[in-house]
Amino acid sequence: MKKNDGKAKSLSGKHKQAQKELKLSEIKFKELFDNVSSGVAVYQAKNDGEDFVFVDFNQAAERIDKINKEELIGKSVLEVFSSVEDFGLFEVFQRVWKTGKAEHHPVSQYKDERIVGWRDNYVYKLPSGEIVAIYDDITERKRSEQALKMSEQCFQAIADYSYFWEIWISPAGRPIWTNPAVQKVTGYTIEEIMAMQDYPMPLVHEKDRARVARAFRSALNGSSGREFEFRIRRKEGSVIWAEMSWQPIYDKKSNSIGHRASVRDITKRRYAEQKYGTIIQAALDGFWICDKSGRILDVNDSLCSMLGYNRKELLSMSISDIDALETNKQTNHRVEKVLKSQYGRFETRHRCKNGRIIDVEVSTNYIDFEDGQFFASFRDITSRKKAEEALQESEEKYKTLLRNVPQKIFYKDLNSVYVLCNESYASDLNIQPDEIKGKTDYDFHPQELATKYRTDDKRIVQSGKMEVVEEGYVKDGEELIVLTLKAPITDVKGNTIGLLGIFWDITDYKRVEQTRDKLNKELEAKNKELKSILYAASHDLKSPLVNIQGFGHELSQSCKLIRSALVSKDKTQDMEKAVDNALKKDIPEALDFILTSTEKMDLLLSGLLDLCRLDTTVMNVKLIDMNTMMADAVANIEYQIKEAAAEVDIEKLPPCLGDVSQISRVFSNLLTNALKFLDESRPGRTHIYGSSRDNQSIYCVEDNGIGIAPEHQEKIFEIFYQLEPDKRKGEGLGLTIVRRIIEKHNGKIWVESKLGKGSKFFISLPSV
Amino acid sequence: MRKDGIILIAEDNEGHFELIRKNLLRAGICNEMLHFADGQETLDFLFKMSKKPEQERNNQEYILLLDIRIPKVGGFKVLEKIKQDTELKKIPVIILTVVDAPHAIERCHNLGCSTYIVKPTKYEDFEETVQKIGRFLSVIEIASLK
Numbered sequence: 001m002k003k004n005d006g007k008a009k010s011l012s013g014k015h016k017q018a019q020k021e022l023k024l025s026e027i028k029f030k031e032l033f034d035n036v037s038s039g040v041a042v043y044q045a046k047n048d049g050e051d052f053v054f055v056d057f058n059q060a061a062e063r064i065d066k067i068n069k070e071e072l073i074g075k076s077v078l079e080v081f082s083s084v085e086d087f088g089l090f091e092v093f094q095r096v097w098k099t100g101k102a103e104h105h106p107v108s109q110y111k112d113e114r115i116v117g118w119r120d121n122y123v124y125k126l127p128s129g130e131i132v133a134i135y136d137d138i139t140e141r142k143r144s145e146q147a148l149k150m151s152e153q154c155f156q157a158i159a160d161y162s163y164f165w166e167i168w169i170s171p172a173g174r175p176i177w178t179n180p181a182v183q184k185v186t187g188y189t190i191e192e193i194m195a196m197q198d199y200p201m202p203l204v205h206e207k208d209r210a211r212v213a214r215a216f217r218s219a220l221n222g223s224s225g226r227e228f229e230f231r232i233r234r235k236e237g238s239v240i241w242a243e244m245s246w247q248p249i250y251d252k253k254s255n256s257i258g259h260r261a262s263v264r265d266i267t268k269r270r271y272a273e274q275k276y277g278t279i280i281q282a283a284l285d286g287f288w289i290c291d292k293s294g295r296i297l298d299v300n301d302s303l304c305s306m307l308g309y310n311r312k313e314l315l316s317m318s319i320s321d322i323d324a325l326e327t328n329k330q331t332n333h334r335v336e337k338v339l340k341s342q343y344g345r346f347e348t349r350h351r352c353k354n355g356r357i358i359d360v361e362v363s364t365n366y367i368d369f370e371d372g373q374f375f376a377s378f379r380d381i382t383s384r385k386k387a388e389e390a391l392q393e394s395e396e397k398y399k400t401l402l403r404n405v406p407q408k409i410f411y412k413d414l415n416s417v418y419v420l421c422n423e424s425y426a427s428d429l430n431i432q433p434d435e436i437k438g439k440t441d442y443d444f445h446p447q448e449l450a451t452k453y454r455t456d457d458k459r460i461v462q463s464g465k466m467e468v469v470e471e472g473y474v475k476d477g478e479e480l481i482v483l484t485l486k487a488p489i490t491d492v493k494g495n496t497i498g499l500l501g502i503f504w505d506i507t508d509y510k511r512v513e514q515t516r517d518k519l520n521k522e523l524e525a526k527n528k529e530l531k532s533i534l535y536a537a538s539h540d541l542k543s544p545l546v547n548i549q550g551f552g553h554e555l556s557q558s559c560k561l562i563r564s565a566l567v568s569k570d571k572t573q574d575m576e577k578a579v580d581n582a583l584k585k586d587i588p589e590a591l592d593f594i595l596t597s598t599e600k601m602d603l604l605l606s607g608l609l610d611l612c613r614l615d616t617t618v619m620n621v622k623l624i625d626m627n628t629m630m631a632d633a634v635a636n637i638e639y640q641i642k643e644a645a646a647e648v649d650i651e652k653l654p655p656c657l658g659d660v661s662q663i664s665r666v667f668s669n670l671l672t673n674a675l676k677f678l679d680e681s682r683p684g685r686t687h688i689y690g691s692s693r694d695n696q697s698i699y700c701v702e703d704n705g706i707g708i709a710p711e712h713q714e715k716i717f718e719i720f721y722q723l724e725p726d727k728r729k730g731e732g733l734g735l736t737i738v739r740r741i742i743e744k745h746n747g748k749i750w751v752e753s754k755l756g757k758g759s760k761f762f763i764s765l766p767s768v
Numbered sequence: 769m770r771k772d773g774i775i776l777i778a779e780d781n782e783g784h785f786e787l788i789r790k791n792l793l794r795a796g797i798c799n800e801m802l803h804f805a806d807g808q809e810t811l812d813f814l815f816k817m818s819k820k821p822e823q824e825r826n827n828q829e830y831i832l833l834l835d836i837r838i839p840k841v842g843g844f845k846v847l848e849k850i851k852q853d854t855e856l857k858k859i860p861v862i863i864l865t866v867v868d869a870p871h872a873i874e875r876c877h878n879l880g881c882s883t884y885i886v887k888p889t890k891y892e893d894f895e896e897t898v899q900k901i902g903r904f905l906s907v908i909e910i911a912s913l914k
Contacts, residue, residue: 539837539866539867542866542889543781543784543866544783545889546783546784546787546866546887546889546891546894547781547783547784547787549890549891549894550783550784550787550891550894550895551783551786551787552891553891553892553895554787554790589786593782593783593786596783597783
């Protein structure tokens with residue numbers, strides 16, 4: 001200040017000016033203080049920096065700390081903000097007070113019972129000694145920072161642990177960041193990728209480089225891409241298939257900050273695709289994929305060759321263009337069914353390009369992919385169908401054959417249980433053919449027969465050889481004979497799997513056979529008889545012939561003798577004796593023998609003729625009254641009976657059927673025989689009687705003659721057999737003829753005799 | 769054969785017997801000839817004779833001409849019976865028959881006949897055969913019955 005009054009007046013004017021300027025500056029400062037956005041707190045140090053008391057506090061601070069200025073003016077900071085020491089700010093106040101140097105207390109969280117928040121503090125000392133703290137509540141900022149950090153961490157985690165290889169590329173095409181999966185996918189480490197010159201080419205397969213380069217360029221230009229498949233050449237050299245998708249990244253101002261790409265190893269998938277693709281492509285069956293409306297989306301080569309269309313053609317067609325059997329409605333119905341159950345299997349017919357219709361077996365599955373697709377495979381079963389049809393036709397033929405053939409046919413399993421049979425057999429058993437299944441012979445036939453059938457079955461199954469047997473069979477209670485053919489049936493390996501049987505009734509045939517056999521036997525017997533007749537005849541006729549010849553010769557000898565005697569001049573006594581002998585003995589004897597022999601031959605020949613005639617004579621068969629016939633026969637030989645001084649008794653005789661003259665001859669013969677073979681020691685008595693039994697009449701001619709020794713009893717019926725030849729007259733044919741006559745009447749003759757006692761000749765003849 | 773040997777002829781046909789006898793005579797055989805008309809007679813004679821005491825038999829020589837086809841006991845049986853007897857079996861048996869069947873020839877030989885001769889049908893041959901038999905008989909030796 002100057003001593004001059006005028007000067008004093010300018011001094012007080014300057015003083016007033018200075019005070020005015022100070023007031024303005026205070027006001028400015030106050031304005032600033034109150035309106036600044038940061039909180040400002042002014043402290044007065046007490047006790048040389050032991051404590052700090054609030055002197056001023058701005059609005060922003062009030063806002064931040066939520067406390068009024070009035071509440072804290074004059075109070076210690078420690079009192080108002082109890083945790084200021086823990087916060088670390090108090091220490092800063094003290095340092096600043098001591099040193100006078102301003103300090104920045106970095107962002108920290110202040111927390112006491114009243115308030116919590118993040119504060120950023122700037123502390124300085126005023127020239128006047130006050131401590132000023134300028135601070136901001138950066139809680140929000142901190143929160144968002146943390147949130148960002150958290151989200152960053154999340155994304156980092158995701159990126160780090162992602163299976164996919166994630167890489168961020170700068171707009172210039174250089175890798176900015178990549179996740180650990182890169183090593184798994186490419187074999188290169190993160191560092192190697194980040195440092196890779198000419199990224200991405202070193203890790204792309206040579207053949208795909210051009211494509212990848214194009215895609216990379218377009219990505220740099222801001223394009224997006226997905227499902228881009230290419231091959232990666234891994235660090236160690238192996239090749240994998242990868243699928244990549246990428247998008248550009250923009251900042252807030254929509255500036256491109258590069259692009260991100262996500263790559264995954266699809267080798268397995270590719271392999272599977274290839275595998276299945278190859279399988280389908282190489283499959284013999286045709287294969288197509290079509291959508292829900294039936295449009296064909298994909299086909300394999302087999303389908304093309306099956307239908308005759310090429311791939312392009314088929315891809316422009318739909319089910320209705322191919323299917324030749326179903327209408328659209330049916331196809332739609334089919335589609336619905338498959339949708340419901342997810343798969344279907346059926347047969348249908350397809351029309352080929354050349355118009356030919358083929359039968360196909362379809363197997364189709366529904367895949368819920370995109371809008372829904374049907375995967376179907378087709379097998380050409382035309383030939384199978386044809387074979388089936390042919391088989392059916394053939395089966396029909398055999399079925400018809402089986403049905404209509406009169407033979408009975410059946411099929412049994414290895415245990416003799418019926419599996420099937422034909423109509424003919426079934427009707428025998430009074431069942432339907434299909435009812436026989438499961439039954440056995442014991443259900444239908446008598447036990448004995450069933451056991452026999454089963455035994456045969458077992459044997460045939462074991463031996464594996466076909467057999468033809470004649471056996472019994474019962475139908476409707478009637479016993480028949482059948483011829484059964486049983487054959488084991490084998491499978492392709494040769495194991496027996498069953499038994500086929502065919503049989504038919506041969507009862508009539510058998511009967512015919514029996515008759516034939518009987519006739520043959522008869523024929524044989526007759527032939528034998530004829531032979532023996534011829535043999536006997538030739539011998540028995542020879543005998544007398546020898547005599548005739550012999551004695552004829554003797555006669556000529558005698559004649560020679562007489563002639564020589566006659567012409568001789570010298571008649572000796574011997575000569576006379578010889579002539580006499582010749583005339584008296586030799587010649588008569590010779591003649592006698594000759595005549596006897598001729599007679600014998602005559603008889604023999606007559607007898608033979610008789611025997612022959614017997615076969616050709618027509619029999620006049622009628623009921624014979626045996627009483628009258630016998631009486632007549634006896635009457636005829638009455639003379640012989642008287643001469644033999646014998647007696648003949650006839651009892652009441654039953655009638656019989658026969659030819660009267662022949663039967664009469666029979667009994668005449670028997671009677672004359674009885675008279676021939678009388679026992680000289682007693683008078684001959686012949687007894688004739690008869691009886692009836694069943695349809696036969698049995699007669700007996702009984703005598704008391706010499707009887708017949710057992711060894712002769714059969715022989716007497718033999719032709720030319722004579723018991724006592726020269727003594728009793730006869731040619732030995734009588735009984736032979738008698739037996740022949742009886743046989744022709746279907747009767748029987750036999751003899752009972754005791755040597756020395758007599759003989760009984762029995763004859764049975766039919767009476768009905 | 770000695771002149772006193774006896775020729776037994778079993779032949780049912782009388783005529784045949786006569787012819788045999790005549791032709792044997794013509795052949796120079798004048799031995800005694802006995803005729804048997806059936807097998808029974810033949811056996812009866814032979815067995816009766818064999819039972820006779822020795823001195824009555826006095827070394828008699830016998831030979832039998834046997835026809836198979838004789839009644840009562842047949843020729844085979846007669847042959848069999850003779851050959852079964854210790855003494856009688858020494859008697860030579862000549863079968864003389866019309867039967868020419870091989871089985872009959874075999875059977876007779878099995879039973880022990882000495883010879884089998886078939887009677888020829890033709891008389892000239894018959895005559896000749898019988899005469900040959902006669903000449904045969906004249907040269908043979910027979911064991912006599914003791």
